[in-house]
Amino acid sequence: xxxxxxxxxxxxxxxxxxxxxxxxxxxxxxxxxxxxxxxxxxxxxxxxxxxxxxxxxxxxxxxxxxxxxxxxxxxxxxxxxxxxxxxxxxxxxxxxxxxxxxxxxxxxxxxxxxxxxxxxxxx
Numbered sequence: 001x002x003x004x005x006x007x008x009x010x011x012x013x014x015x016x017x018x019x020x021x022x023x024x025x026x027x028x029x030x031x032x033x034x035x036x037x038x039x040x041x042x043x044x045x046x047x048x049x050x051x052x053x054x055x056x057x058x059x060x061x062x063x064x065x066x067x068x069x070x071x072x073x074x075x076x077x078x079x080x081x082x083x084x085x086x087x088x089x090x091x092x093x094x095x096x097x098x099x100x101x102x103x104x105x106x107x108x109x110x111x112x113x114x115x116x117x118x119x120x121x122x123x
Contacts, residue, residue: 005039005067006121008076011090012062013103022062029083030064038076039067070095073121081114093117 033041
């Protein structure tokens with residue numbers, strides 16, 4: 001990561017959804033992010049997968065990271081606001097050597113979380 005990029009970690013945290021569904025949602029979100037002009041997007045590899053883990057490929061269910069240039073961050077935040085509206089998420093933003101972590105469980109909370117992230121990146 002450089003001073004001109006922002007790292008975003010997104011966790012889909014709704015435990016009422018089965019792991020395979022959350023994993024598929026995460027994978028689809030990675031594909032959608034890759035279609036945008038960002039530096040990278042990928043699911044997070046589990047550093048300590050359970051013995052015999054084959055079903056989910058060694059990834060942490062519901063977790064992904066993306067590196068985004070400062071120039072594209074507003075566009076990505078807008079996309080995330082539209083795409084994740086109403087979903088329970090945790091969002092961690094790292095920029096300029098600092099981190100912000102917020103959670104959202106509703107559309108209103110997500111809008112507030114994204115606004116906080118935008119202000120954090122702008123500071």
